[in-house]
Amino acid sequence: MNEITSRDNPHIKQAVALRKSAAERRAQGLFFLDGYRLCVDALASGFVPQVLFCTALARRKYDTVALETVAAKGLVISEAVALKLGDTETPQGVFAVCAQKRPPDVPPVFAPQGRYIALENVQNPGNLGAVARTAEALGMDALLCGGGCDIYHPKALRASMGAVLRLPVFAIPAEGFAAALREAAQMLRCFASVPDANAIPVTRICFGRGSLVAVGSEGNGLTAEAIAVCHERITIPMPGKAESLNAAAAATILMWMLAQPNEE
């Protein structure tokens, strides 16, 4: 195979665009993976790399045979190009471009006995990745990412330790989030988490199966439209002085409560 040494190669340019831009990821329905472990996780979860990029060194260091066999296109790249592609300072030299399993135009599917966490406009990719990781560990059936939740951001993928690839994830355009919750509310009990002491304390809810909890951004919370289509408004009691949890901490507590067996 010829080694790609030019950063102007169209595949390299596409990959960099997908790494950098949420708009590109949304428009193309594709995403970018950096690192051997994430690429293998993707393969194990049924993602087929449209393009796989490896340095010659990485091909000796890692077992890339399965990845190269499955990928629609395999390219060998120079170390300099790998540095350009990489999202980290010391890339391993294995990268892929994959199609999102559920691009934004695929509506979410719900199971009547499922447990779901839905995020709206949570912008910090590290927080998003942490929520995906916790959602997987606590056995959520899917993660809904509405509006500004850029779940395919390279930092989100990394922080999730690959959970974004393994967990069913629905990326929902901002304007479709309330509609998706309305659809969910036909089948599931839907709870809107709000920072309002008059809402029902989460400690007094028996979630059980067939529940969805929606969490909004730290700054603005859930949109009024999203809250309106939920059945209940719930809140996390905070005995401390500062009433302040970051979105990931709030989602962690809510998923923990959601994961408990219903004792009713």
Added chain:
Amino acid sequence: MNEITSRDNPHIKQAVALRKSAAERRAQGLFFLDGYRLCVDALASGFVPQVLFCTALARRKYDTVALETVAAKGLVISEAVALKLGDTETPQGVFAVCAQKRPPDVPPVFAPQGRYIALENVQNPGNLGAVARTAEALGMDALLCGGGCDIYHPKALRASMGAVLRLPVFAIPAEGFAAALREAAQMLRCFASVPDANAIPVTRICFGRGSLVAVGSEGNGLTAEAIAVCHERITIPMPGKAESLNAAAAATILMWMLAQPNEE
């Protein structure tokens, strides 16, 4: 006041060293603050800036009078120096060097009815800050940071939204962590969180007041010495496929359980 325009000014060099280096923070017992809000939070929590740095622009934009009145030394700096000092790309132009309230040689103090979270070797400063923020919101009485927990890292301060300044925080040298827990165990019920399915599920513990929960690093968990001095080994049940929570998520769940009223 003369404006400092040189990056080689000794106060600037000290501040940059304190921003960059955990070893400097430990050795000097000082830390660096970037941003008007954090500096005001520090003042409100009784920290007296040893040196306050403001740009001329920031002095017009923000109400820095109280800060300047209290600070042992106030310095006006050029915009170029502010860019050098700043931890973020667009600094506000207000910075401070403060003494840690409880430097590593001050042993922690415990109240018999208190609730405590203790971290050992948790290295991600964003996670540390998030834990401090949640600890404050959920009403923990203090945060113990053992070993490699660099709680005065600028990213930890920022992620904590100032909680590191408001909450009692004890920074404990690595070699003193187990000894600090042994001291705590004289007065409090101490729980070691371990990733071991044979440990007691956290759902079966009634913590109540007078409890301390210790959480270790993601990679290595708590040290054997720390586990040995705790009364109980507890674990977070994970119904999902991947048994993996980041240290902040684990600490969040444990603090949430610790914060619940004891129903015994």
